[in-house]
Amino acid sequence: MARHIYSCPLRWSDMDAFGHVNNVVFLRYLEEARIDFMFRLAPGDGSPSFAGGSVVARHEIDYVRPLVHRHAPVTVESWVTKIGAASLTIAYEIKDPEQVYVRASTIVVPYNLAEERPRRITAEEKLFLQEYLDQEPAAV
Numbered sequence: 001m002a003r004h005i006y007s008c009p010l011r012w013s014d015m016d017a018f019g020h021v022n023n024v025v026f027l028r029y030l031e032e033a034r035i036d037f038m039f040r041l042a043p044g045d046g047s048p049s050f051a052g053g054s055v056v057a058r059h060e061i062d063y064v065r066p067l068v069h070r071h072a073p074v075t076v077e078s079w080v081t082k083i084g085a086a087s088l089t090i091a092y093e094i095k096d097p098e099q100v101y102v103r104a105s106t107i108v109v110p111y112n113l114a115e116e117r118p119r120r121i122t123a124e125e126k127l128f129l130q131e132y133l134d135q136e137p138a139a140v
Helices: 023-039 123-130
Strands: 005-009 054-063 072-085 087-093 100-112
Touching: 005 023, 023 054, 023 072, 023 087, 023 100, 072 123
Parallel strands: none
Antiparallel strands: 005 072, 054 100, 072 087, 087 100
8 A cells, every 4th residue: 555745844934823833734734745646646647537626525633743843844644545436535644754743634525616516536536546545544
């Protein structure tokens, strides 16, 4: 089972009044990693996979420890824990080699923007997602 690895830089503006990454900013980190995974790494040159759009149906986040500003990026590790007919669940860890800061998951629904409605996962998308499938979420 493969995992998608995304190197996410920290920005000074990510910090809150307490000197650590604001809880809302972690959602942006997850979004950056998810977009990198689903759109840039989608199978095949010119493949329409996931290009028609997707929507987030649910986020779950466990904040494990505070992350303070530094120049080194954090790693966002992503994998798929569930593939349904018209949705998928992506799990994440935001971490360094020594520690985990956040464990999270997102339910994503492929969406047909032209028709303004959810759509089913295509065979090509399912094949791509299965390479990253690990049905065990990260331990909290």
